[in-house]
Amino acid sequence: xxxxxxxxxxxxxxxxxxxxxxxxxxxxxxxxxxxxxxxxxxxxxxxxxxxxxxxxxxxxxxxxxxxxxxxxxxxxxxxxxxxxxxxxxxxxxxxxxxxxxxxxxxxxxxxxxxxxxxxxxxxxxxxxxxxxxxxxxxxxxxxxxxxxxxxxxxxxxxxxxxxxxxxxxxxxxxxxxxxxxxxxxxxxxxxxxxxxxxxxxxxxxxxxxxxxxxxxxxxxxxxxxxxxxxxxxxxxxxxxxxxxxxxxxxxxxxxxxxxxxxxxxxxxxxxxxxxxxxxxxxxxxxxxxxxxxxxxxxxxxxxxxxxxxxxxx
Numbered sequence: 001x002x003x004x005x006x007x008x009x010x011x012x013x014x015x016x017x018x019x020x021x022x023x024x025x026x027x028x029x030x031x032x033x034x035x036x037x038x039x040x041x042x043x044x045x046x047x048x049x050x051x052x053x054x055x056x057x058x059x060x061x062x063x064x065x066x067x068x069x070x071x072x073x074x075x076x077x078x079x080x081x082x083x084x085x086x087x088x089x090x091x092x093x094x095x096x097x098x099x100x101x102x103x104x105x106x107x108x109x110x111x112x113x114x115x116x117x118x119x120x121x122x123x124x125x126x127x128x129x130x131x132x133x134x135x136x137x138x139x140x141x142x143x144x145x146x147x148x149x150x151x152x153x154x155x156x157x158x159x160x161x162x163x164x165x166x167x168x169x170x171x172x173x174x175x176x177x178x179x180x181x182x183x184x185x186x187x188x189x190x191x192x193x194x195x196x197x198x199x200x201x202x203x204x205x206x207x208x209x210x211x212x213x214x215x216x217x218x219x220x221x222x223x224x225x226x227x228x229x230x231x232x233x234x235x236x237x238x239x240x241x242x243x244x245x246x247x248x249x250x251x252x253x254x255x256x257x258x259x260x261x262x263x264x265x266x267x268x269x270x271x272x273x274x275x276x277x278x279x280x281x282x283x284x285x286x287x288x289x290x291x292x293x294x295x296x297x298x299x300x301x302x303x304x305x306x307x308x309x310x311x312x313x
Contacts, residue, residue, distance in 0.1 A: 019183035020082035028304030035299035064257025156227035184209035185289035185297035213264035217278025
């Protein structure tokens with residue numbers, strides 16, 4: 001199958017996933033699973049209930065917000081779990097700071113660590129993708145008298161440029177590069193399943209490493225939709241603008257989810273054009289996996305496939 005073709009698919013599945021440290025997590029309509037390659041070469045698989053049958057998972061826009069929050073939380077937990085199972089977290093001797101934290105915080109250390117990481121990540125996202133672009137455009141506005149929508153459009157393009165640069169710099173890190181190989185394995189496994197082929201590493205290897213429902217594509221759509229939604233937000237005060245953008249972010253996420261959901265369910269000229277920028281961007285966030293990584297992705301996906309075919313659109 002050509003890397004530029006998705007025409008041979010005979011079905012579309014709702015199963016999606018996430019790359020982890022030496023592993024993959026997959027989420028099915030009923031069962032979710034993660035498979036991790038341990039240092040001894042063995043694959044360990046864990047499963048749990050997907051829990052996606054609440055009423056708000058069926059309401060357009062609203063389901064996107066709750067699914068996004070749920071995937072963020074579940075994805076972070078799986079990422080931390082994969083570090084433990086793979087042995088990645090045990091590669092270095094504990095530092096003096098690590099020993100101090102363990103001595104003074106004990107069992108609460110991980111909770112504190114998770115809270116600090118979450119806060120720092122939120123501050124980084126707000127600062128890098130909301131405050132910085134708005135401040136730059138506001139500053140340039142003192143020299144160029146441009147209408148509000150033109151300022152919002154320029155701000156949006158600047159955010160997309162920052163996002164692409166960020167992804168490019170992240171791929172230079174060897175550990176992240178390997179995670180992105182597992183990202184490619186996740187996509188190839190899903191493509192193999194959608195094409196109706198038997199799930200073997202050799203079969204999955206033939207398929208594309210790009211998928212229209214990828215989180216990379218979703219984030220790009222979020223940035224594009226934010227240009228339209230945030231065009232109604234005032235430029236009179238930077239802090240007011242950032243606060244209003246944060247309040248409107250759930251709306252942006254909900255709309256973006258419906259768009260990528262539609263693109264993932266259909267294969268026509270419109271959806272292919274809609275998906276094209278995100279598929280191109282995935283060249284930065286997916287890399288070609290080897291057969292051992294595909295084996296892990298298949299181990300994660302197999303328990304998620306329902307017998308009654310309810311995952312098929």
